Amino acid sequence: MTTTNHQITFERYGDPSVLQFRSGDLPTPGPGEVLLRVSAIGVNYSDVLRRRNTYFMPTPLPYVPGTEVVGTIEGTGPGIDAPFAHGTRVLAILPRGGGYAEYVTASVQYCIPLPPQIDDATATAIFVQGSTAQLMVTQLAGDVSGKTVVINAAAGGVGSLLVQLCKLRGGRVIAAAGGPEKLRVASALGADATVDYRSPDWSQQVRAANRGRGADLIFEMVGGEVYNESLRALAPGGHLIVYGCASGEQGRVDPEHFVDENIRQSGFNLAHYLQHYNPLWQQALGEVIGLLAGGQLRVRTAMTFPLAEAAEAHRRLEARATTGKVVLIPQS
Template structure:
C-alpha cells in the first residue's frame, strides 16, 4: 500500500510516500481501507518533532473508510461497515489498523469526506463547550481562529448552547463565513486590537471563557480579555508554544483559571467516545451542524496539504484522499 512516512523531523518536504505492506489486524483490531483522511495541526507538531514520535512513522490521527478485515475477538464490526475514527496514528495511508474500541459507525447520511472532516475537530468542539467550560445561556465566549476546522464547529456549538460568541479571524471573507454561522461579533485581528475590541464589546467586563488554539501570539492578550475568575482554555499552539507562566499572574489578572486540555483525556472510556462522537455525527446528519471542507489533496501531495494548513488562509478542513 501507499503510505506517507516521516523519516526525519522537519518541514513539509519530509513527508515521503513509501510503498509498504498492508498491515494485518491483531486481537481487538480492525483493518480499515481509508477513503478520506483528516489533516490536523497536531500532524504538523508530530512532523516537526514538537511532539516526539519514534522514527520512521506514518502521521495522521483521523480517517474514514470501510472495514475490510477484523482481528480475533472483534464482534462489534464486520467487513463492509462504514466507519471513522479520531486519535489513532498512522492515517496518511491507504489502510490503517485501528483498535475496535476507537472506531465509530457512520450514519447513512454522512459520507466519508464529511466524517473525516468533522470527527476529531467536532469532538474537540464538543468537549470544549460541553465539558472543559460548560457554556451556559447568556455567557460570552471569545473564540480565536474561528474560521478554522475547530473554530467553525465551536462557533456553532457555542450558539446552540445559548452563548454570545465573539470571534477573531484574519480576513473579511472569513468574517463573513463566521457571521453566517451565528457569531455575534467578529474581530479582524489583522486590523484591530482584539483585546481592546473585546473590552469594548463587553463594556469592560471581559468574557467568561477564551477558547484559544493559536498560543504564543494571542495568549497574553487573551488573559486580559477575561472577567474575574474567567477560564482560559488553551487547546492548541498554531503560532508556537506559550512561554512558561508564573501562576501569580493568574491571581493578578482576576483569580483566573487556566487549562490545557487534550482530546484523549476527554475520551477515557468507549462510552464517552460514543457519546461525544454520536452527538457530533447526529448534528451533522440532521443538518444542524455545518461542516466546511476547505480543500482536498491526493495522498502524494501531503506536503502541499501541510503548506495549505500553515498558510492560515483556510476555512474549515483539509483532507487527503488516498
C-alpha cells in the same frame, strides 16, 4: 484486492518536503482489529507538529502521520463481531498515527459505524476536532447561555465547530481570527461579532463589541501574544480554556493578574479523555454525530487533496491558508 498500500511517511523531522509518498505492504488485522480501505483522511494540526517534532509527545521515526480516517471494512482479525462486518463504513481513530495510507488496520475499540447521511469528508472532522470541541464545551465551559464567548482561530477546524456549539447553547460568540476572509467564514457560521486578532490591541475590540465589558470565556490555542491578549480580553471572573499552541510561542503567565482579576485557566487534552475517560469521549462523539445528522452542526470542508499531495496540505495549513477541515483522498 490489491497487495500494495501507498502511504505518506517521513524518516526525518522538518518542513513539508520530508513527507514522502511510498508503497508498502498491505497490513494484516490482529485480534480485535479490522482492515480498512480508506476513502478519506482527516488532516489535523497535530500532524504538522509531529512532522516538526514539536508535538507534546515524542514522534518515532519513520512515522506515518494521520490519526483519523473513514474507510470500509475489507478484512477482520480474530474476535470481531457485528456491527463490524465486511463492507461496513466506519470512522476510525488511530492513536499512534498511520492514517495517511490507502489501507490501515484499526482497533474496533476506536471505530464507529457511520450513518449514511454523513459523508466521508464531514466524518473526518468528527473524531479529533469534533470531540475536542464538544468535550471542551460540555466538560469545561459550564453553562454558556447568555455568556460572551471568544473563540480564537474561529474559522479553523476546532474553532468553526466551537462557534456553532456555543451558539447552539445560547452563548454570544465573538469570533477571533486572522484576516477578513476568516472573519467572514466565522460570521457565516453564526458568530455575533468578529475581531481580527492580527491587530495588536484586539482585546479592546472585544470590549467594544461587548458594551465595554470583557469576555466571560475564551477558547485559546494560538499561544504567544494572542494568549497574552486573550488574558487581557477576559472580564473579571473570566475563564480561559487553553487547548493548543499553534504558533509554537509560549504566552506570558502572570500569576498576579489571575489573582487580581479572579481569572481561571483550564487545559484540555483529548488524548487524556481517550485513555482515561473513554465513555465521556464516546458520549461526546455520539452527540456530535447526532447534531450533524440532524443538520444542527455543519462542517466546512474547504480543502481536499489527493493523498500523494499531503505535503501541499501541510503547507497550506501552516501558512494559515485553510478554513474548516482539510482532507486527503487516497486514489486507490
